[in-house]
Amino acid sequence: MNEQTAVNNYFQETIDVENAELNAKAQEEFDAFVAKLRQVGINVIVEQDDVLADTPDSIFPNNWVSFHENGDVAIYPMFAENRRKERREEIFVRLENEGFKIENIIDYTSAEDEGIFLEGTGSLLLDRANGKAYCALSPRADEELFIEFCEDFDYFPVVFTANQTVGGKRLPIYHTNVMMCLAENFAVICLDTIDDKKERKNVIQHLKSDGKEIIEITESQMHQFAGNMLQLKGANNTPYLIMSKAAHDSLTASQISKIEKHCEIISSSLETIETCGGGSARCMMAEVFLPKN
Known part of the structure; x- marks a missing residue:
């Protein structure tokens, strides 16, 4: 568990188990x-962690970097100091060795000096096909920096606030990607978290105008990481919706059939990672959209 992120990630919990045992369990979950x-033909590049760095959350690479079709790479300012060590240039070298082309690196990390953060595709949900970016504002997602990102990368910004109930209070959800998942033809979203009716209506209108079927989840399903999913393509361009076993188990038969109209579901047990890390399947993947040489 990363104590530096637990201050505003209300999904993390402490488990009374030795660190070495926890680490072994998390690694087993990761490998499985x-x-x-890989079994369904999804190309996965696994980068080994730096053992000497104190980076308990490096299993969630999507927060420090995003990769774009034109060869641009964005590097993001991170709320927790120990997460800033996750940004490693050798990962870019590795990708170039794998045949990917990097043209420009746009670095937003100087915002950390002013206490301003925007945590990659945790904070940003990018609808690349329709040129829209969705962002739930929080201590880890600054509105001005979000707008700057949208101007730099040519996205239309859709801004809102999403809250969860913690100890009887409504507090901001730390990342957009735990309450919402954007897929090609549908969106899985916890609309109950958007307390402001105008903001909720605006989000719904944007999704509908882009032809996306809205599949609603409840706040309790969100706490099982049912919003933390990612659509990927496997062999023969077959689409799959990736999620954890906890997320899958929390869905109703009706929600599952709505998803399965569009693509097959792949789920895997990530119990240790979810409980200690406060993130799930989507957080563990930074999609590489870079062009290939």
Whole structure:
């Protein structure tokens, strides 16, 4: 568990188990997850962690970097100091060695000096096909920096606030991608978290105008990481919706059939990672959209 992120990630819990045992369990879950993705032809690049760095959340790479079709890479300002060590140039070298082309690196990390953060595709949900970016504002997602990102990368900004109930209070959800998942033809979203009716209506209108079927989840399903999913393509361009076993188990038969109209579901047990890390399947994947040489 990363104590530096637990201050505003209300999904994290402490488990009374030795660290070494927890680490071994998390690694088992990670390896099994990778194997399931590879089984259906999804190309997974696994980067080894730097053992000497104190980076308990490096299993969630999507927060510090995003990769774009034109060869641009964005590097993001992170709320927790120990997460800033996750940004490693050798990962870019590795991708170039794998045949990917990097043209420009747009670095937003200087915002950290002013206490301003925007945590990658945790904070940003990018509808790349329709040129829209969705962002739930929080201590880890600054509105001005979000707008700057949208101007730099040519996205239309859709801004709102999403809250969860913690100890009887409504507090901001730390990342957009735990309450919402954007897929090609549908969106899985916890609309109950958007307390402001105008903002909720605006989000619904944007999704509908882009032809996306809205599949609603409840706040309790969100707490099982049912919003933390990602659509990927496997062999023969077959689409799959990737999620954890907890997320899958929380869905109703009706929600599952709505998703399965569009694509097959792949789920894997990520219990240790979810409980200690406060993130799930989507957080563990930074999609590489870079062009290939």
